[in-house]
Amino acid sequence: MSKENTLASPKKKKLPHIYGLLFIIIVVCALATWILPAGEFDRVVNEAGRTVAVAGTYHAVDASPVGPFAMFQAIYNGFCDAGGVVFFVFISYASINIIIGSGAFNGLVAALLKVFKGKARVVIIPVFLTIVGAASSTIGLFEEWFPFIPVFAGIAVAMGFDAIVGLAIVAVGAGMGYSGAMMNPFTVGVAQGIAEVAPMSGIGYRIFCHACMIVVSSIFICRYALKIQADPTKSIIYGDETNITMSEKEVQNAPFTIREKLVLLILAIGIVCVIYGCKVYGWYFAELSAVFMIMGILSAIVMGNNLDAICKKFADGFTNVAMACMMIGLARGILMVLQAGNIIDTVVYYLSLPLSALPAALSAVAMLIMQTFLNFLVPSGSGQAATSMPIMAPLADLLGVSRDTAVLAFQFGDGLSNIVWPTGFAAIMAGLAGVKVEKWWKFIIPVFLGLFVTQAALMVIAVMTGFGA
Numbered sequence: 001m002s003k004e005n006t007l008a009s010p011k012k013k014k015l016p017h018i019y020g021l022l023f024i025i026i027v028v029c030a031l032a033t034w035i036l037p038a039g040e041f042d043r044v045v046n047e048a049g050r051t052v053a054v055a056g057t058y059h060a061v062d063a064s065p066v067g068p069f070a071m072f073q074a075i076y077n078g079f080c081d082a083g084g085v086v087f088f089v090f091i092s093y094a095s096i097n098i099i100i101g102s103g104a105f106n107g108l109v110a111a112l113l114k115v116f117k118g119k120a121r122v123v124i125i126p127v128f129l130t131i132v133g134a135a136s137s138t139i140g141l142f143e144e145w146f147p148f149i150p151v152f153a154g155i156a157v158a159m160g161f162d163a164i165v166g167l168a169i170v171a172v173g174a175g176m177g178y179s180g181a182m183m184n185p186f187t188v189g190v191a192q193g194i195a196e197v198a199p200m201s202g203i204g205y206r207i208f209c210h211a212c213m214i215v216v217s218s219i220f221i222c223r224y225a226l227k228i229q230a231d232p233t234k235s236i237i238y239g240d241e242t243n244i245t246m247s248e249k250e251v252q253n254a255p256f257t258i259r260e261k262l263v264l265l266i267l268a269i270g271i272v273c274v275i276y277g278c279k280v281y282g283w284y285f286a287e288l289s290a291v292f293m294i295m296g297i298l299s300a301i302v303m304g305n306n307l308d309a310i311c312k313k314f315a316d317g318f319t320n321v322a323m324a325c326m327m328i329g330l331a332r333g334i335l336m337v338l339q340a341g342n343i344i345d346t347v348v349y350y351l352s353l354p355l356s357a358l359p360a361a362l363s364a365v366a367m368l369i370m371q372t373f374l375n376f377l378v379p380s381g382s383g384q385a386a387t388s389m390p391i392m393a394p395l396a397d398l399l400g401v402s403r404d405t406a407v408l409a410f411q412f413g414d415g416l417s418n419i420v421w422p423t424g425f426a427a428i429m430a431g432l433a434g435v436k437v438e439k440w441w442k443f444i445i446p447v448f449l450g451l452f453v454t455q456a457a458l459m460v461i462a463v464m465t466g467f468g469a
Contacts, residue, residue, distance in 0.1 A: 019326070019330060022330040022331055022333075023330065025334055026075065026330070026337055027071070029066075029334055029337045030066045030067075030068075030070075030071040030074075030341070032341070032343060033063075033064070033065045033337065033340070033341025033342075033343055034066075036341075036346050036347070037060055037063070037343075038060065038061050038062065038063045038342035038346065039058055039059060039060045039061055039342065039343070039345055039346045039349065040059070040061055040342060040345040041058050041059075041345050041348075041394070042057035058345060058346075063342070064340065064342050065341060066337050066340050066341045070340065074333050074336035074337045075329075075330065075336075077333070077336045078329050078330065078331070078332035078333030078335065079329035079333070082329050082331075082332035084193075084285050086328050087285075087289070088185065088189075088288065089186060089190075089324065089325050089328065090318055090321060090325055091292055092185050092186075092289060092292040093186070093317055093320070093321035093324075094296065094314045094316075094317025094318050095292040095293055095295055095314075095317070096139050096140065096296070096317075097296075097313065097316065097321075098296040098297075098299050098310075098313045098317065099139075099263060099266075099295065099296065101313065102259075102260065102263045102299055102302075102303045103254065103255065103260060104260040104263040104299075107254050107256030107257070107260040108131075108256065108260070108264065111256045121159045121160065121161075122225055122226060122229075124169075125169060125218060125225060126214065126218040128152070128169045128173065129173045129176070129214055129221070130173075130214055132148075132169065132170055132173030132174055132177065133174070133176045133177035133180070133210060133214060134177065135177065136174045136175075136176075136177020136178055136184070137177040137178070137180060137181040137182050137184060137210060138181075138182065138183055138271050139267070140178075140181075140184045140185055140186040141174065141177070142174050142177075142178065142381075142425075145170050145173075146428070148170050149166070149167055149170050149171075149429060149433050150432055150434070152166035152167070152169050152170050153166035153167055153432075153433040153434065153435075154166065156169070160228070160229045160232075161225045161229060162232075162235040162236075162237055162238075163433045163435055164224075164236055164433070164439070164440065164443050165221060165224065165225045165228070166433060167429060167430065167432075167433035167435060167440065168221050168443070168444070168447070169221070170429070171425075171429050171444070172221065172416075172419065174419070175416040175417075175418055175419045176210060176213045176415065176416065177210070178411065178414060178415030178416075178418070179210075179213060179412050179414070179415030179416050179451075179455070180206060180207070180210025180211075180212075180213050180411075180415070181206065181210075181415070182203045182206045182207050182210065183199075183200060183203065183271075183274065183275065184381075185288065185292075186324075186382050187381035187382065187385060187411055187414055187415075188407065188411055189288075190381075190385040190389075191385040191389050191407045191410050192407055193284075193285070194389040194393065195393035195406060195407055196393070196403070197403050197404055197407055198278075198282070199278040199283065199284060199288075200275060200278040201404055201468060202404040202407075202408070202468045203275075205408075205465075205467050209408070209412075209455075209458050212454055213451055213454060216450055216451055216454050217447060220446070220447045220450055221447070224443070236443050237436070240435075240436065259302055259303055262302045263299045263302055263303065266295055266298050266299050267295060270291055270292070270294070270295040273291050274288060296313075296314070297310060300313060325382075327382065328382045335390045338390075348394050348395050348398065349398075351391070351395055352398045352399060355367075355395070355399055356398070356399060360399060360463050361459070361460040361463040363399045363401065364399075364401055364459040364463045365456045365460065367395075367396075367405075367409035367459075368413055368455060368456060370388075370409075370413070371388060371392070371409050371410050371412065371413025371414065372412075372413040372417050372452070374413065375413055375414050375417040375421060375424070376417070376421045381414045381418075385414075388410060389406070392409065393406050401462075401463050402462075402466070402467060402468035403468065404462075404468020405463060405467055405468060408467070412458075412459070416448055416451055416452070416455075417448075419444060420441070420444055420448050426440060426441070426444075
């Protein structure tokens with residue numbers, strides 16, 4: 001499969017560049033400050049020490065429309081205001097990039113394939129869904145899984161399934177990892193910071209949600225895989241030309257020496273330190289960045305890299321994540337415009353009116369729907385958090401649901417839709433697996449709908465059980 005073919009589909013996108021899209025939103029918000037009435041809620045500090053809006057206290061204030069020059073100033077102010085988040089993402093991503101580059105995950109895949117050799121092949125689906133999902137849930141892997149797509153597509157074909165099964169293992173696993181993330185620093189971490197929710201808050205229920213989604217998706221994918229194994233003509237891509245012909249032996253040759261195992265051990269210890277530090281000592285961006293840096297440096301040393309090589313790897317990581325970090329700053333500019341124009345509470349107030357007529361549980365489901373559609377416009381997880389959470393967090397206060405529930409709605413809406421929406425990664429992932437994107441949609445849409453219903457049920461349970469209250 002050529003690079004030209006792989007990248008053909010994304011060029012068909014009609015939406016503007018994400019920077020352009022965010023700038024358009026900033027312009028629209030600036031215009032809105034001239035149209036919408038300025039207003040605000042009274043705020044108090046609750047028992048948990050969080051500043052929250054008080055329902056029923058919305059009132060008008062003096063108008064302060066944002067002009068063109070002030071709008072561009074707001075963009076700069078947004079970058080400054082988001083500095084903590086931006087630099088944390090820079091450091092953590094660069095560190096994780098070193099761990100991925102070590103080849104430790106490749107070796108782990110090879111080792112597990114040898115374990116399952118000769119056993120019931122379908123078992124590999126929930127096993128790898130869990131592994132991919134766990135990595136995405138904890139250290140935020142998503143695009144980093146792309147190199148594994150043709151590998152897993154080849155494995156699936158060699159095992160008597162089809163390329164869609166291999167693609168689904170990686171794509172659905174990563175999507176579920178983000179949706180059910182217990183400590184993903186790029187989405188949940190950013191959203192919790194904006195919503196003034198303590199890091200690692202609600203981790204137990206998030207793990208439960210992730211487990212539920214693994215069960216549901218495993219049922220869908222295993223049922224399809226067994227159908228293909230019994231009758232290859234039932235494959236959605238039966239008869240399509242594909243270059244995915246990898247044998248199982250090729251994958252099993254990836255090295256998994258003491259070096260790769262030590263890198264995985266460093267990663268595991270780092271994750272434990274992050275969880276313990278956040279829960280016991282209240283660690284935040286500075287402490288978490290230090291842990292990620294230490295993990296990256298130790299991993300590079302274990303793999304035999306010298307000082308210059310380590311520095312180059314960090315520089316490459318900074319370069320690769322620069323676009324996402326700029327999106328966070330631009331998206332924060334939206335908040336700056338809304339705050340300068342004193343209309344953010346107006347937006348929250350009018351959003352709350354239709355939702356307030358619903359029971360709290362249904363309001364939470366409505367929040368999930370809103371976040372899922374928002375991800376079509378802002379496919380960046382960190383960017384979406386920066387765009388939506390300043391509105392969704394106080395909206396949750398007014399609806400009588402916890403801010404943890406608002407964060408849950410965000411992560412549900414952000415994760416899985418990335419593998420479905422054309423503005424996300426659907427076309428790129430399908431291309432890497434040698435699958436036509438329309439064939440991928442034919443398979444994934446029923447799976448997505450099944451998982452969406454599961455998420456809606458989990459949102460209702462969260463409200464009924466007082467999650468995060």
